[in-house]
Amino acid sequence: MPLQRRRAVSRPAGAKPADRLSSRPVRHHSPQILPPLRLTRRGRIVFRAGGLLAATVAVLAGVLLLNRPAEAGSEAHEVSMNFHVVLPGETLWGIAGDIAPESDPRDTVADIVDLNALPGPAVNAGQRIALPGK
Template identity: 35%
Template structure:
C-alpha cells in the first residue's frame, strides 16, 4: 500500500508592523515642513505674476448724472462719436462695475472721454 503526504501550499507569515512611530513633536515637524514647502512653492510661483514695472495711465473720464428715462444706450450713443455705441456701453459698464444695463434716476456714472 502506498502513502500520500501533503505539504501545505500556503504558509501564513506573521505581519510585521513598522517600529517607527511619530510622536506629537514629530507630527508637528512633518506638518510645519510640509507647510513651509507649500508656502515656498506658492511664493515662487506668484513671483512671476507681475505685469510690468511701470504704472499705468488712468483713462480720462467724466461724471454724468442719470436723468429720469435715460438708458445706457442713449448715454453711450451721445458719447460715441465714431458710431461704436456697444463699445462705449462696455466701457461704461467696466468703469462703473455695472452688473446690468438698468440705471436709476440720479445715479452718477463715470463715462470715458473720447478724444479724436
C-alpha cells in the same frame, strides 16, 4: 616526517565538545540590526507637528514664488478711466452720447457694460459706474 601525536584535551565530566565552543565570543561581520524606533505620545505629536510645519512652509514658498506681479512689457499702455454717478432719469445711451459724441453710442454702451460687468444696459440712480477714457 615523523607522525605527530595528538594531545588529549581534558574536559569536565559530562561536557560536550560544543560547550567548549560556546564560551568563545562570537564576532559577526554583518551590520548590527537595531530594534524599531518607538516614540512616546509627545514624540509623535512633535514629529507630526514638524511634518505639518514643513508642508506649510513649502506651500507658502510656492505661493509666494508663483504669485509675483507681472512685469510691464513694451506693449503696456495706460488706460485712463473716469467714474460717473448715475443721476435720476439718466441712461447708458445718454451717458455714452455725452462721453463719446463722435463714436457710435452702441459701441460705447457695450464698452461701459463690459467694463462694469453689468448684466445688461440698465442702471439705477446713484449707481457709480466706470467710464472708458477715449
